[in-house]
Amino acid sequence: MKGQVMAIALVIALGVLMLVMMNGLVRSLEDTRTAYYERHRLAQVFAPLQRAPQSLLDRIAELEGVTAVAGRVTGSALINIQGQPLPLSAQAVSLPDRGEARLNDIYLTSGRRPDPSHEDEIILLQDFARAHGLNPGDSLSATMHGARRAFRIVGLAQAPEFLYSAAPGEFVPDDARFAVIWMSQSALAAVYDMNGAFNQLLLGASADSSLPAMLDRVDTLLEPYGGLGAYGLADHVSNRFIEEEISGLRVSSRTVPPVFLAVAAFLLNIVVSRMIQAEREQIGLLKAFGYRDVEITLHYMKFVFVIAVGGALIGCLLGVLSGRSLAQVYQSYYKFPFLLFQVDPITFLIGVLVSILAAAAGGMVVLQSVFRLTPAVAMQPPAPADYSRSAALASFLKRFLDPPGRMVARRLLRQPGRAAGGVIGIAAGMSLAVAMLNVMSAFDRTLELSFSLIDRSDLSVSFVEPLSDKVLYELQSIDGVIEVEPVRTVAVLFSNGQHSYRGAVTGLPPAARLNRALDVRQQAIPLRTEGVVLAVALADILQVNPGDMLSLDVREGRQPQLQVPVTGVADSLIGSPAYMALDSLNRVLREPHRVSGAYLRIDSAKQDAIYRQIKLLPAIAGVSLKQEAREAFQTLIDTSAGAVRYLMAAIAGVITFGIVYNSARIAFAERARDLASLRVIGFTRGETAFVLLAELSIITLLALPLGGLLGYFLVFAISEGFSTDLYRVSAVFVPQSYGIAALAVIIAALLSGWLVKRDIDRIDLVSALKVRE
Incomplete structure (x- = not known):
């Protein structure tokens, strides 16, 4: 039985592998994030504002629950890299002139901190520097506050608040297209005219403090200084995406391994039950000699335990190896300075115990049925099966089937339960393959829908602050620009009862062409004069439907609080956007004819000249090429959680076989x-092999439609597990995936049939025909 034992142990090992790997990744990411945050004192409260004097920090420090206060200067910048056709977006952040930062300190990887007496010294984000081959001692030019300045890099650093960082107007990080520049407080304050002032407040909070009450008090104090709304660490963009990644892994670790272990339990149930039924005479003989039921049970359970424990130990080892490999991917993508893969010892114990329990469940049921028999009855061969009430072969089938064919048909008709068990088992394996292939196609659909149907522009520009829509004429006048479409993005806190979300409303023209809101049929949703259209993910978070009223707490300008109806739900798969008509959005903000960016369609033959013209515009905060954004998103889904789908697809194939x-x-x-x-x-x-293999073929063919049906429902669960706050993996059904999964099952059946036929050809007739004593 070594072939069966190895196959079942492998299924158990794969289930335990997923359990150990995913639980280990969850724990490693959580522990590393916590240690990194604490070591570099990441703030618990962030409060952007227009401008406030440093003297205000003393009043804020007196608030209940506040343990640390820091005011710093931040601003946008554009970096000019030789050989790059467009300027690259950057964020400038101040550091204390002396010593380490009380909050949000950096992790210096090379070089030193800036000398406040040298205003041209900066520290650069390490991953951006590596992407462009920059090192301490190199020079760098950047445009800040409308003026182009030359800087000297004195150090490279990472920071816990920039584990996940994207350029303005984008959702996906790209090391080569977004930078962070750290400068001394005095130097950066001089650049942005913030001497003696700050425009971002950082707070540390005690563990027992009330965060909502603290946010309210901070907003009240900052309101006269243009406060844009304080928010907690949970709403910080970088932390939120890390949390989404961890939550997705946590959900997968609770749903995927049980499926694999359930399949293993099903297989063991079949193997052990049929083995026990075949040895009922020997069991009866043992009972007649005085062996107790417990002793006989332990005898068979040892067989089960060897398979279960062996598979679980292999799974634990493979889980650690797989987890370490994926941990390196997470470390490089999420910019952790360190990430050690650690597994809670209880996870290994759970993996072994669950494997044993799953394996033992099937054998116990069959043993109980044998133990109910007296020794005398158990020692007798089982009574011949009564097939008088079972389905019989139709007379016309008898004319077309030869004797081996009749044997196959009679076995299927007389023992439908066993045939059904085989059909269900193979269908379960196929359903895993169908689900994973469809999910992989769903990732491709997310790319296609987002970058071909929703966004039909060639590039987008974002401005430092909302400008008059006359800037659109300046963009349109550039030779080679075919079409310009305005957009305005406004920071908003969405609220619906107890459900809230910190995001943004995007104002689009009523008949938008370059960036649109689409419904599930991929038709453009008209933006009405009143109301907001929400992405499916955002509507789910806020628990709203079309027709419901939604509260919008605007965090810009006059910061009005609005009550607007939800007029539609958009099938957006990247981010959680909300859309309003541009004129309506400007009207409620009392800022008519304002735009914060634009989408452009250009002549590719003149793109270099267009890029040179855009570089000269002083109010540009960032430029995003759609092709580069698409490639960055492809990188995202091929790493981090997206990389797990390849591993799960491979495992599904192994389990199917x-x-x-x-x-x-x-x-x-x-x-x-x-x-x-x-x-x-x-x-x-x-002919002998035909009797067995024809039965296997029929069972396999019957399993194909059932496997497709089970895979249909499994797609929804797995797609939901992969979806995050950054992107949503919709449940799609690609006909090719069903064909590929069915082909994989058929190939597995052919290979298995060939292996079994070898054993049939080698069968020892004398040994097989001996009566078991």
């Missing part, structure tokens, strides 16, 4: 005596 092979091996073990009898009475090897 394991189930099909086990079904073939079990059928051969059950019928070895019957097959040997056929050989003795004159059947050829081919």
Whole structure:
């Protein structure tokens, strides 16, 4: 039985592998994030504002629950890199002139901190520097506050608040297209005219403080200084995406391994139950000699435990190795300075215990049925099966089927339960393959929908602050620009009862062409004069439907609080956007004819000249090329959580083969005596193999439609597990995935059939026909 044992142990190992790997990644990411945050004193409260004097910090420090206060200067910048056609977006952040920062300190990877007496010294984000081959000692030019300045890099750093960082107007990070520049407080304050002032407040909070009450008090104090709304660490963009990643892994760790272990339990149930039924006479003999039921149970449970424990130990080892490999991917993508893969010892214990319990469940049921028999009855061969009430072959089938064919048909009709068990087992394996192939296609659909149908521009520009829409004429006048479409993005706190979300409203023209809100049929949603259109993900977060009223707490300008109806739900798969008509948005903000960016469609033959013209515009905060954004998103889904889908698809393929092979091996073990009898009475090897393999073929073919149906429902669960706050993986159904999964099952069946036929050809007729004593 070594073939069956190895196949079942492999299925158990794969389930435990997923359990150990995912739980280990969750713990490693959580522990590393916590340690990184604490070591570099990441703030618990962030409060952007227009301008406030440093003297205000003393009043804020007196607030209840506040443990640390820091005011710093931040601003946008554009970096000019030789050989780059467009300027690259950057964020400038101040550091204290002396010593380490009380809050949001940096992790210096090389070089030193800036000397406040040298205003041209900066520290650069390490990953951006590596992407462009920059090192301490190199020079860098950047445009800040409308003026172009030359700087000297004195150090490279990472920071816990920039684990996940994207350029303005984008959702996906790209090391080569977004930078962070750290300068001394006095130097950066001089650049942005913030001497003696700050425009971002950072707070540390005690563990027992009330965060909502603290945010309210901070907003009240900052209101006269243009406060844009304080928010907690949970709403910080970088932390939120890290949390989404961890939450997705946590959900997967609770749903995926049980599926694999359930399949293993099902296979073991079949193997052990049929083995026990075949040995009922020996069990009866043992009972007659005085062996107790407990002793006999332990005998069979040892067989089960060897498979379960062996598979679980292999799974633990493979889980650690896989987790360490993925941990390196997470460390490089999320910019952790360190990430050690650690697994809670309880996870190994749970993996082994669950494997044993799953494996033992099937055997116990069958043993109880045998133990109910007295020794005298158990020692007798089981009574011949009564097939008088079972389905019989139709007379017309008898005319078309030869004797081997009739044997196959009678076995299927007389033992439908066993046939159904094989069908369900193979269908379960196929459903995993169908689900994973469809999910992989869903990632491709997310790319296609987002970058071909929703966004039909070639590039987008964002401005430092909302400007008059006359700037659109300046963009349109550039030779080679075919079409310009305005956009305005406004920071908003959405609220619906207890549900809230910190995001943004995007104002679009009523008949937008370059960036649109689409419904599930991929038709443009008209933006009405009143109301807001929400992405599906945002509507789910806020628990609203079309027709419901939604509260919008605007965090810009006059900061009005609005009550607007939800007029539609958009099928947006990247981010959680909300859309309003541009004129309506400007009207409620009392800022008519304002835009914060634009989408452009350009002549590709003149793109270099267009880029040079855009570089000269002083109010540009960032420029995003759609092709580069698409490539960055492709990188995202091929790493981090997206990389797990490849591993799960490979595991689904292995499990599918394991189930099909086990079904073939079990059928051969059950019928070895019957097959040997056929050989003795004159059947050829081919005819004998046909009796077994034809049955396996029919079961496999019957399993194909059921596997497709189960895969249909499994797609929804797996797609939901992969979806995050950054992107949503919709449940799509690609016909090719069903064909590929079915082909994989058929190939597994052919290979399994070939392996079993080898055993049939080698069967020892004398040994197989001996009466078991």
